[in-house]
Amino acid sequence: MKIKNISNWSILLVGVLLCFVPFVTNETGLLIMMTNIFIFAIFAMSYDLLLGFTGIVSFGHAMFFGLGAYSTAIFMKRVEPTMEWFFISVLVGIVLSLIVSIIVGVLTLRLKSHFYAMLTLAVASLFLVVAEKWRHLTVGNDGFTFRVPDVLKDRPTFYIICLVLMIGIFFLLKRFINSPLGRVLMAIRENENRVESLGFVPLYYKVTATVVAGVTASLAGSLFTVVLRYINTSVFTMDITLNALLMTIIGGVGTLIGPMIGAGLIEFAQEWITELADVHPIFERWIIFFGILYILAVIFFPTGIVGTVNKWIAKAKSKRIEKLTPKDEKMAG
Amino acid sequence: MEQIINLLINGISTGMLIFLLAAGLTLIFGLMDVLNFAHGGFFAWGAYCGVWFYSVTGSFMLSIVFAMAVGLILGAFTEKVIIKPVYGNHIMQILITLGLMLVLTEMLKVFWGPNQLSSTAPEYLSGSWQIGNVIIIKYRAFIIFVGLLVFGIVQFILKKTRIGLIVRAGVMNKEMVQALGINIKRVFMYVFMVGSAMAALGGAMLGPYTGSIYAEMGLEFAILAFIVVVIGGMGSFTGSLFAALLVGLNQSFLAYYFSELSLAANMLLMLVVLIFRPQGLFSVRG
Numbered sequence: 001m002k003i004k005n006i007s008n009w010s011i012l013l014v015g016v017l018l019c020f021v022p023f024v025t026n027e028t029g030l031l032i033m034m035t036n037i038f039i040f041a042i043f044a045m046s047y048d049l050l051l052g053f054t055g056i057v058s059f060g061h062a063m064f065f066g067l068g069a070y071s072t073a074i075f076m077k078r079v080e081p082t083m084e085w086f087f088i089s090v091l092v093g094i095v096l097s098l099i100v101s102i103i104v105g106v107l108t109l110r111l112k113s114h115f116y117a118m119l120t121l122a123v124a125s126l127f128l129v130v131a132e133k134w135r136h137l138t139v140g141n142d143g144f145t146f147r148v149p150d151v152l153k154d155r156p157t158f159y160i161i162c163l164v165l166m167i168g169i170f171f172l173l174k175r176f177i178n179s180p181l182g183r184v185l186m187a188i189r190e191n192e193n194r195v196e197s198l199g200f201v202p203l204y205y206k207v208t209a210t211v212v213a214g215v216t217a218s219l220a221g222s223l224f225t226v227v228l229r230y231i232n233t234s235v236f237t238m239d240i241t242l243n244a245l246l247m248t249i250i251g252g253v254g255t256l257i258g259p260m261i262g263a264g265l266i267e268f269a270q271e272w273i274t275e276l277a278d279v280h281p282i283f284e285r286w287i288i289f290f291g292i293l294y295i296l297a298v299i300f301f302p303t304g305i306v307g308t309v310n311k312w313i314a315k316a317k318s319k320r321i322e323k324l325t326p327k328d329e330k331m332a333g
Numbered sequence: 334m335e336q337i338i339n340l341l342i343n344g345i346s347t348g349m350l351i352f353l354l355a356a357g358l359t360l361i362f363g364l365m366d367v368l369n370f371a372h373g374g375f376f377a378w379g380a381y382c383g384v385w386f387y388s389v390t391g392s393f394m395l396s397i398v399f400a401m402a403v404g405l406i407l408g409a410f411t412e413k414v415i416i417k418p419v420y421g422n423h424i425m426q427i428l429i430t431l432g433l434m435l436v437l438t439e440m441l442k443v444f445w446g447p448n449q450l451s452s453t454a455p456e457y458l459s460g461s462w463q464i465g466n467v468i469i470i471k472y473r474a475f476i477i478f479v480g481l482l483v484f485g486i487v488q489f490i491l492k493k494t495r496i497g498l499i500v501r502a503g504v505m506n507k508e509m510v511q512a513l514g515i516n517i518k519r520v521f522m523y524v525f526m527v528g529s530a531m532a533a534l535g536g537a538m539l540g541p542y543t544g545s546i547y548a549e550m551g552l553e554f555a556i557l558a559f560i561v562v563v564i565g566g567m568g569s570f571t572g573s574l575f576a577a578l579l580v581g582l583n584q585s586f587l588a589y590y591f592s593e594l595s596l597a598a599n600m601l602l603m604l605v606v607l608i609f610r611p612q613g614l615f616s617v618r619g
Contacts (some may be wrong), residue, residue: 114368130597285439287438292436298425299419
C-alpha cells in the first residue's frame with residue numbers, strides 16, 4: 001500500500017516538473033517531441049491494458065488511433081476549426097472506436113488468442129485500404145492539411161493539455177485495473193478456465209477491456225493529428241501498432257508506468273537513429289533495429305524495464321529479509 | 334462467357350498461390366499450436382530470392398528450387414532460434430513471430446532496395462493458348478498445375494506414408510503421439526521447414542504472375558492466408574485448399590467488377606464463417 005502511494009506521488013511530481021518545461025525552453029522541436037511522447041504514452045497505456053493486463057494480443061491497435069485521427073482531421077477540415085467541433089470530433093472518433101471494438105471483440109474473443117491477433121491485423125489493413133480508396137473524404141495517401149482551433153495552436157498550451165491528459169488517463173486506468181472488473185481481467189490473463197468455472201463470463205470482460213483500450217487509443221489519435229495539423233493514411237499502418245507494441249514490451253508489460261517510460265525511450269531512439277541516417281543509409285531502416293531489439297526483449301526481458309527493476313527490488317528485499325531472519329531465529333532460540 | 338472463364342482461371346491461380354502459403358500455416362498451427370505471423374515473410378523472401386536467382390542464372394526452374402531451399406533454411410532457423418524459446422506460450426509466440434516478420438521485411442529492403450522489382454516469366458511459360466474464344470495464359474495454367482501437384486504430393490504423404498500418419502495423429506492429439514515414443518518436436522521442425530518452403534515456392538511463383546514484387550506483399554498475402562485459415566479451419570489441409578480457392582475466386586471476380594471491395598468481401602466471408610462456424614468449415618477438432 002505504501003509503495004503504491006509512493007509511485008502515485010512520484011508520477012504526480014514528475015508531471016508537475018514536466019509542466020515547467022515550456023517555461024524553461026522555447027525550442028519548438030523539443031516541445032513537439034515531448035507532446036508526441038505524451039500522446040504515444042496514452043496510446044501505449046491503452047495497448048498495455050490489452051496485452052499486459054488482460055493477455056489479449058492485438059495487431060490492429062492502429063485502427064482505433066486512425067479512427068480518432070481521421071474523425072478529428074475531417075471535422076476540422078470540413079466543418080470549422082473551433083473547440084466545440086474539436087470536442088465533437090473526438091467524441092465521434094470515440095463512438096466509432098466503440099462500435100468497431102465491440103464488433104471485432106464479440107466475433108473473435110470467444111476463440112483462441114490467435115484469432116483476435118489475426119482479425120485485428122486484417123481489419124486494420126481493411127481500414128488502411130478504405131482510407132486509401134475513399135479519396136473523396138481522405139485524399140488518399142497524399143493526405144491533407146487542416147487548421148486547428150486557436151487554443152490548440154499554441155504549442156506550450158497543447159503541451160500542457162497532453163501532459164494533463166496523460167497523467168489523468170494514467171490515474172483513470174489505474175483506477176480501472178484496481179476495480180473489481182480490472183481484477184477479473186487480470187484473473188483472465190492468469191487462467192481463463194478457472195475464471196469461467198468461478199461463474200464469470202470471460203467474453204464480457206474481455207470485450208469491455210478492448211472497448212476501453214480502443215476508446216483511449218482513439219483519443220490519442222485525435223491528439224496526434226492536432227500536433228501534425230496534417231493527416232495521411234500512415235495513421236492506419238502497422239508502424240503505429242508496432243510503436244505501441246515496442247513501447248509496452250520495452251517499458252514493461254502489465255504496468256502502467258512501463259508504457260510511459262517506453263514511449264519516451266522509443267521516441268528519443270527514433271529521433272536519434274533517423275539522425276544517424278546521414279552516417280550510413282542502413283539507419284534509414286530503423287525498423288530492423290527495433291525489430292531485433294524487440295525479439296531480444298521478448299526472449300530475454302519479457303517483463304521489460306519496469307518488470308526487471310521490480311524484480312531487482314524484490315530480490316534485494318528478500319535478501320535483506322534473509323539477513324534479518326537468522327538473527328531473529330537465534331534470538332528466539 | 335469468355336470473360337467469366339478467364340476470371341475463373343485467374344481466381345483459381347490466385348487461390349493456388351494463397352493455398353501454398355496457407356497450407357503450411359495451417360499444418361504448423363494444427364500440429365504445434367503455433368501461429369506463425371512470419372509466414373508471409375517467407376513468402377516475400379521466396380519471391381525476391383526467385384527473381385534474383387533467375388536474373389543471375391537465367392534458369393526459372395533453378396530459381397524456384399533456390400527459393401524453396403531458402404525457405405527451408407529460413408524455416409529451420411526460425412524454428413530453432415525464434416520459436417523454441419517460447420514453446421507453450423501463445424502470447425509470446427504471436428509477439429515474437431510478428432517481430433521476425435518485420436525484420437524479414439526490412440531485410441529485403443536492405444538487400445534489394447525499397448523499390449519494386451520487376452519480374453518476368455521465362456520464354457516457354459509466357460504467351461497463351463487460344464481455345465475458341467477463350468484465352469488461357471500459360472503461366473496461370475502452370476501455377477494451377479504446380480498448386481495441384483503440391484496438393485497431391487502433400488496429400489499423398491499425409492494419407493499414405495508413415496510420416497504423414499504421425500503428422501495427422503499429431504494434429505489430433507500430440508500428447509498421445511509423444512507417449513507412443515515419437516519425437517514430435519522433430520516432426521514439427523520438418524513440418525515447419527516444409528511449410529516455409531511451400532510459402533517460398535508460392536512467393537517465387539507470384540513474381541512472374543503479377544509482374545512486380547515488393548517487400549510489403551508478404552504481409553498482404555499473410556492477411557489473405559489468415560482469412561483462408563479461419564474459413565478453412567485451423568489444422569485442416571483440405572479445408573485450406575477449398576478456402577483458398579474461394580478467396581482467390583472472390584478476389585478475382587470482385588476485383589474485376591468492383592475493384593475496391595475485394596478485401597472487404599473476403600473479410601465479410603470470414604466474418605460470416607466466424608459467426609456461424611467459428612471453428613472453420615473443415616475443422617479437425619470439431
